[in-house]
Amino acid sequence: MQQIELILGLLVAVAVLAILARKIRVAYPILLVLGGLVLGLIPGLPELQLDPEVVFLVFVPPLVYAAAVTTPWRDFRANLRPILFLAIGLVLATMLAVAAVAHLAIGGLGWPVAFVLAAIVAPTDTVSITAITEHLRIPRRIVIILEGESLVNDAVALVAYRMxxxxxxAGSFSASRAGVWFLWAAAGGVVIGLAVGWLVVWLRGNLHHPPVEIIISLLTPFGAYLPAEAVGASGVLAVVATGLYVGRCGLDVLSARTRVHGFAFWQVLVFLLNGLVFVLIGLRLRAIVNExxxxxxxTLVGYAALVTAVVIVVRLVWVFPATYLPRVLSPGLRQRDPSPPWRQVVVVGWAGMRGIDSLVTAMALPFLTSAGSPFPERSLIVFLSFGVILATLVPEGLSLPVLIRRLKLRAGEVEEREEALARLAAAKAALARLDQLAAEDGAPRDLIDYLRALYQRRSKLFQARLDQGDAKGHEEYASSARRVRKEILEAERKAVRELRDREEISDDVLREIEEDLDLEELRLEE
Structure with missing residues (x-):
């Protein structure tokens, strides 16, 4: 009972920190890691013991899946080369550098343990990067590369972490056996993930039952992870493959209600998982320091600062040759994809925030070896991991908006043009269908005329945006229309609530009508 009350109290702390982050306009992962640090300093708070395997299973698959399923496949594929340079090349370089420095500088840290630490702190964090960049007007390609990197490097680093x-x-290591396992882990994980993705898309396409479909979406990452792990493949790569497949092929088979409810469900779930991990490590932090x-x-702060410095410096050193050297060596690449401005490369180099991924893998370290002895330097690894997260997420996360303003980076117009193109195509398709419906017997003329005027207005607005002409008049009209429609919706909502208050309708009827009105209002906000 005490643990349940503790978890409920932690959820309250997460909610308070998120509200505070929004008030002061700071990405919420920054305040969560600071909140976890504060919790670790409060005397008298009980310690919550969790099984390491349970921690890994509960947190990693859904978080990786949520990142994969929202990855835009076209942009991911177009930027695959720089993403792989960062997600594979940089991760391996970071692991080698961190392991070497940790082995040499930290007394008693053997090579295998040093590589465990390196694998934990090597990958960047998808949630932190998304939370920090979503409100920054920076070139879309930078965001795609950073988010794609953090998705793929999770899989690479977690495979290395397992090894x-x-x-x-086990107390031993075989390079040849590890190489064979790595190939099987990668190939088997991808094949199993694609198979699970196909099965999930087929199943959800034949259900048409939103609550059940959302439950299936929750079980999907575990349905990919567990079978892959059972046959010795990479469960994380399986989850990534499933997420990419479902994100690309699965949305078309879902109903509108399922998409809306499912998106809201996953937003809440990812937020809760992130918040719980940071406050859970806070509860463990005091015990770790005592150990x-x-x-x-x-000494501890010095070790953490040293590892953090290696992580940051290796990234900054890596990004410039990885960006410009391939173009120097390949004229074809230089012609197809000209070199980006150095300012964009600086932002990519500085945006190396660590977060939830490193924290979960640190907490998931086993307590004992196969011989029954304590896992070497487990508490030190967890402390250093938290230190690296704190020292990258807070300073880099807070300074990144300032850096972007100083470098005068601005978002390109590609995404806005693509949105205008898509909305224009949708409006034209609606007008064409209206013409077909108008020719049919029994079509209500007043409704046809109303909708035709509405979609003609939309077509002119988005055509003006595409042509980069004067869309001011159309924009002002659209803004006024949204305001009027919101006022009408609020009047409808008030009238229905008054009926409920006079007990002329039931609460069930109120909720059903309010849901329709809320969906309309959300559409206006979009």
Whole structure:
């Protein structure tokens, strides 16, 4: 009972921190990591013990799936080369550098344990990057590369993490066996993930039952992860493959209600999982520090600062040659994809925030090896991981908007043009269909005329945006129309509530009508 009350209290803390983050206009992962740090300093809070395997299973698959399913496949494929340079090349370089420095600088940290630490802190965090960049007007390509990198490097780093942990637990390491396992983990994970993705899309396309479909979406990442792990493949790669397939092929088979409700459900779930991880590590932090009583605070902070410096410097050193050297060596690439301005490369280099992924993998470290002895330096690894997250997420996250303003980076017009193109095509399709319906017997003329005027107005607005002409008059009309429509919706809502208050209708009827009105209002806001 005490643990249930504790978890409920933690959810309250997460909600308060999120509200505060919105008030002061700071990305919520920044306040969550600071909140976790504060919780770790409060005396008397109980410690919540969680099984490491349970932590990994509960948090990693749904978070990776949520990132994969919302990845725009066309843009991801178009930027695959820079994404792989960062997600594979940079992750491996970071792991080698961190492992070498940690082994040499931290007494008693053997090579296998150093590689465990390196695999934990190497990947960037999707949620942190998205939360920080979503309100910044920066070129869309930077956002795609950063989000694609954080998705793929999760899979790469987690495979390396599994290998390093297995070496520590078993007490031995075979390079040839690890190489064979890596190939099987990658190939098997992708094949299983695509198969699960196809099955999920087929199943949801034949259900047409929103609550059940949302439950299936919740079970999907586990349905990909568990079978892959059972046959020795990479469960994380399976989840990534499933998410990319469902995100690309699955939306067409869903009803409007399922899409709306499902999107809201996953927003809440991802937020809760992120918040819980940060506050859970806060509860463990005091116990971890007590276990490291043999090391002074100065020593611990120094170790964390050293590892953080390696992570940041390696990224900044890597991004420039990875961006410009391929174009120097390949004239064809230079012609197809000219070199980006150095300012964009600086932003990519500085946006190396760590977050939930590193935290979950640190918490998921086993307590014992196969010989029954304690996992070497487990508490130190968890402390250093939290230190790297704190030292990258907070300074880089807070300074990134300032850096973007100083470099005078602006969002391109490509995304806005694509949206205008899509909305114009939709409006023209609606007008064409209206003409067909008008020719049919029994079509209400007044409704046809009303909708034709509405879609003609929309066509003119989006055509003006595409032509980069004077759309001011159309924009003002659209803004006034939205305001009037909102006032009408509020009047409808008030009238229905008054009927409920006079008990002329039931609460069920009120909720049904309010849902329709809310959907209309949400559409106006979009």
């Amino acid at each position: 390093a942990v297995a070496a520590v637990v 490291l009583a043999g090391l002074s605070w100065t």
